[in-house]
Amino acid sequence: MAVSPRATRKRRRPYHHGNLRRGLLDEALATIRTEGVDALTLREIGARLGVSRTALYRHFADKRALLAAVATEGFRALREQLVAAWEAGGRGQAAFESMGVVYVRFAVANPSHYRVMFGGFVDPDTSEKELATEAAGAFQALVDALATLQRDAIMRGDDTVKMARFVWAVVHGVAMLGIDGQLPEPAVEELMRYALERLRTGIGQDKG
């Protein structure tokens, strides 16, 4: 997995290590995935790349910046998966619920990564413009899908952004409870299905 010299064939030839920034990000993400955010130390990720402990500071302002970059990648991946689900599902009601499934599964499959995105490790407002952009992009995927369903009179005509936030809150809530261990193991998938169903109909007693 060492960066081969052949990679330098591309236009901008990297300097010493060969895209250390990319390597740092990958290594950080790998560590986060396998050992959790707490286990992430700058020294070890440097060591793993055969680089000194402070080499990282040439590519990231500090540890938080690194985490912000990791979060950014998370939002990008999430958006891609959401859009893919929407397209593959046929851009209808079923596709919309498929997005919900994908969302929750993303979180459950990458709990630590998801936590970096939402666990207060990074501030979405200040600094990190790219993070804000990507986060907004992921949310936009949801807004777009909802707008389509509204156009087709499948969903209520409420303010789209507001409705999208609600949907987001639902899947986010399910995901968070799931990765927090607040739910019995098999309950996450089940709750997700149920949530997507009730999201559509509500929990109030049918008046028909």
Next chain:
Amino acid sequence: MAVSPRATRKRRRPYHHGNLRRGLLDEALATIRTEGVDALTLREIGARLGVSRTALYRHFADKRALLAAVATEGFRALREQLVAAWEAGGRGQAAFESMGVVYVRFAVANPSHYRVMFGGFVDPDTSEKELATEAAGAFQALVDALATLQRDAIMRGDDTVKMARFVWAVVHGVAMLGIDGQLPEPAVEELMRYALERLRTGIGQDKG
């Protein structure tokens, strides 16, 4: 605010400091509230109580145990507020939504504390039996309320626990997005209101 000797009049007279455990908890919570979880250091909270840095270890196994205790207190407070809202609201539909309001407001008013409860700082499964108990207690308040509404045919007859988890996910999601700064400032309260409304009716287009 120093512990007065008069406090020792109670049955079990404390040893040296006079209920240091309680003091540690209060000080930890105060620090968490004002400066956030990251700013919580064992050394400083000890200093603030005029006690050495390791005195804490006679009352808590380690820092995580202290955080677990803080989380426990959070769940207890949350449950009390939920129950109070339910009772005061008349144990009906309105009272139920009042619980939702209280829940989200608790999180928004105590973001750092809430994060200790749900931010992965403590593991609800392992260790800390009291924490699990209190967390379950808070959830039970929700289950009980829902069961009542089901009995009165105000809510659907679905599995109560499953439905309660869904409701929990909704308010938890709104709360989390709110304290994460993912929503524009005034949007939290607005989203909460909207969420409670749509929670009842769903977002699907009315077929009537």
Next chain:
DNA sequence: TTCTTATGTTGACTATGTCAACATATCAAG
């Protein structure tokens, strides 16, 4: 009074993030 146990303290160790000073590779300009 004495023994035991509950508390609290001191010193020390390790791990970690970060900065400053230094070293070196790459590229652009002449």
Next chain:
DNA sequence: CTTGATATGTTGACATAGTCAACATAAGAA
């Protein structure tokens, strides 16, 4: 090709923090 500027990477050092071991002391029991 040399030279200077800039981008990268390294070493040494420091401050902070959590934690443990050894020691000290207070409280209650015998």
